[in-house]
Each structure stands twice: as structure tokens, then as C-alpha cells.
Amino acid sequence: MRIIRLPVKRWREYRDIRLEALKSEPLSFGRSYSEAVNIPAKEWKRNLNDGRGYFLFAEEKGKLIGLARLNFNSLKKGKHRAGITEVFVKKEFRGRKVGFELITGAIKQIKKRRDMKRIDIGVLESAPKAFLLYKQIGFKEIGKQHKELKFKNKYYDLILMEMLI
Ligand SMILES: CC(C)(COP(=O)(O)OP(=O)(O)OC[C@H]1O[C@@H](n2cnc3c(N)ncnc32)[C@H](O)[C@@H]1OP(=O)(O)O)[C@@H](O)C(=O)NCCC(=O)NCCS
Numbered sequence: 001m002r003i004i005r006l007p008v009k010r011w012r013e014y015r016d017i018r019l020e021a022l023k024s025e026p027l028s029f030g031r032s033y034s035e036a037v038n039i040p041a042k043e044w045k046r047n048l049n050d051g052r053g054y055f056l057f058a059e060e061k062g063k064l065i066g067l068a069r070l071n072f073n074s075l076k077k078g079k080h081r082a083g084i085t086e087v088f089v090k091k092e093f094r095g096r097k098v099g100f101e102l103i104t105g106a107i108k109q110i111k112k113r114r115d116m117k118r119i120d121i122g123v124l125e126s127a128p129k130a131f132l133l134y135k136q137i138g139f140k141e142i143g144k145q146h147k148e149l150k151f152k153n154k155y156y157d158l159i160l161m162e163m164l165i
Contacts, residue, residue: 001058001059001060001065001096001098001101002058002059002060003056003057003058003059003101003102003105004056004057004058004059005054005055005056005057006048006055006057006064008045008048008049011041011044011045011048012044013063013064014044014047014048014055014057014064014067015039015044016064017057017064017065017066017067017088017090018036018067018086018088019033019036019037020088020090021067021086021088022036024091025088025127026151027124027126027127027149027151027156028088028124028126028127028130029086029124030148030149051074052071052072052074053069053070053071053072054069054070055067055068055069055070055086056068056070056102056105056106056109058089058093058098058101058102060093065089065090065093065098066087066088066089066090066093066098066099066102067086067087067088067102068084068085068086068087068088068102068103068105068106069084069085069086069087070082070083070084070106070109070110071083071084071085072113079115080115080116080117080118081116081117081118081119081120082110082113082116082118082119082120083119083120083121083122084103084106084119084120084121085121085122087099087102087103087130089102094129099130099133100133100136100137103133103134103137104137107119107137107163107165110165111165116165117164117165118162118163118164118165119139119162119163119165120160120161120162121134121139121161121162121163122145122158122159122160122161123158123159123161124148124149124156124157124158124159125144125156125157125158125159126149126151126156131159131161134161135161137163138163139161139162139163140161140162140163141159141160141161142160142161142162143159143160144157144158144159144160145157145158145160
């Protein structure tokens with residue numbers, strides 16, 4: 001397994017794994033599969049590297065098995081902050097530290113930038129594996145936003161986490 005950046009020409013692979021994430025884990029992400037399935041090609045391509053952030057992908061035998069997005073704050077007074085979103089590992093590859101490698105890889109990339117001080121990550125209470133992984137890596141829970149997501153008539157809170165670097 002290796003952690004890579006994806007050239008834009010492989011955008012379809014990014015689309016496929018992201019759609020798989022939204023379809024198979026509706027309680028882990030704010031966006032619904034039905035909202036993403038019709039996103040046009042040019043938006044998928046732009047998402048890969050839009051100036052505000054980019055992705056790290058886990059690749060094994062030429063196939064993408066996981067991803068994480070790094071987001072950089074562009075404000076003059078917020079440039080020291082970054083965030084990690086869209087974290088997903090395909091079901092059949094879980095429990096093999098792929099998620100760990102993606103998150104620690106993202107932290108390494110963020111630390112390479114000058115004057116970075118904080119990394120934010122938000123995790124729905126309905127994604128306890130992700131919460132435990134982030135905690136194990138060193139993110140601290142700092143609060144909750146209540147009723148962030150409504151799915152099948154039930155509400156779920158968002159746990160806010162941060163790491164000072
Ligand atoms: C969260 C997710 C990315 C983790 O990927 P993964 O490759 O299976 O994670 P890892 O193998 O690196 O797990 C590492 C650590 O996570 C924690 N962890 C994972 N599952 C756990 C469980 N069932 N119980 C306790 N700890 C667990 C542990 O700390 C584990 O370390 P260990 O293996 O030494 O015990 C994956 O489960 C996933 O894609 N989930 C659905 C999508 C999602 O929730 N994304 C997060 C959105 S914020």
C-alpha cells in the first residue's frame with residue numbers, strides 16, 4: 001500500500017471511491033449519495049486540486065482503497081489552520097492501518113507548510129471507528145454541534161476535534 005496524490009487524468013477513480021463512500025456510509029458524511037451522483041466531470045476534476053486543498057489516496061496494486069482531503073484556510077488571519085475531511089477506507093481493507101496512514105500522512109503534509117498551528121476534524125457520532133482512530137492519533141475532542149445530520153428521521157451530533165501542532 002502506498003499513499004499518493006492523484007493526477008487529474010485519474011479523476012474517475014476519485015469519483016468512484018467517493019460515491020462508494022457516500023452510498024455505503026450514509027451516517028459518516030454530510031453529503032448524500034443522491035446529491036453527488038450527478039456532479040459533472042469538471043467539478044470532480046476541480047475538487048482534486050482546487051487551490052483550497054487536495055487529496056491523499058491510499059493505493060494498492062494500482063487501485064484506490066482509501067482517501068482523505070486536506071483543506072487549507074486561505075484567509076490572511078486563518079492561514080495557520082487546516083482541516084481534514086472526506087476520510088474513507090473501502091470496507092474490505094479496514095483494520096489494516098490504511099486510515100491511520102492516511103491521517104498521519106495528511107498531518108505530515110500539513111506540518112510541512114510554514115507556520116501551521118492547528119488541524120481541525122469533525123466526526124459524526126455515528127462514525128465511532130473514525131472517532132477512535134482520530135483520538136488514537138492525538139486529536140482532542142473540543143465540543144459538539146448538536147443535530148448536525150438528519151437521516152431517516154433521527155438526528156446525529158457532530159464531534160469537533162482539533163490537534164495543535
Ligand atoms: C474510519 C476509517 C477510515 C478507519 O479506517 P481503517 O483503515 O480501518 O483504520 P485503521 O486500520 O487505521 O484503524 C486504526 C485505529 O482505529 C481505531 N479503531 C478502528 N476501529 C476500531 C474499533 N472497532 N474499536 C476500537 N478502535 C478502533 C483503533 O485505534 C485502531 O487502531 P488499532 O488497529 O491499533 O486498534 C474506516 O473505518 C472508514 O472508512 N469508515 C467509514 C467512513 C468514515 O466513518 N469516515 C470518517 C468520516 S469523519
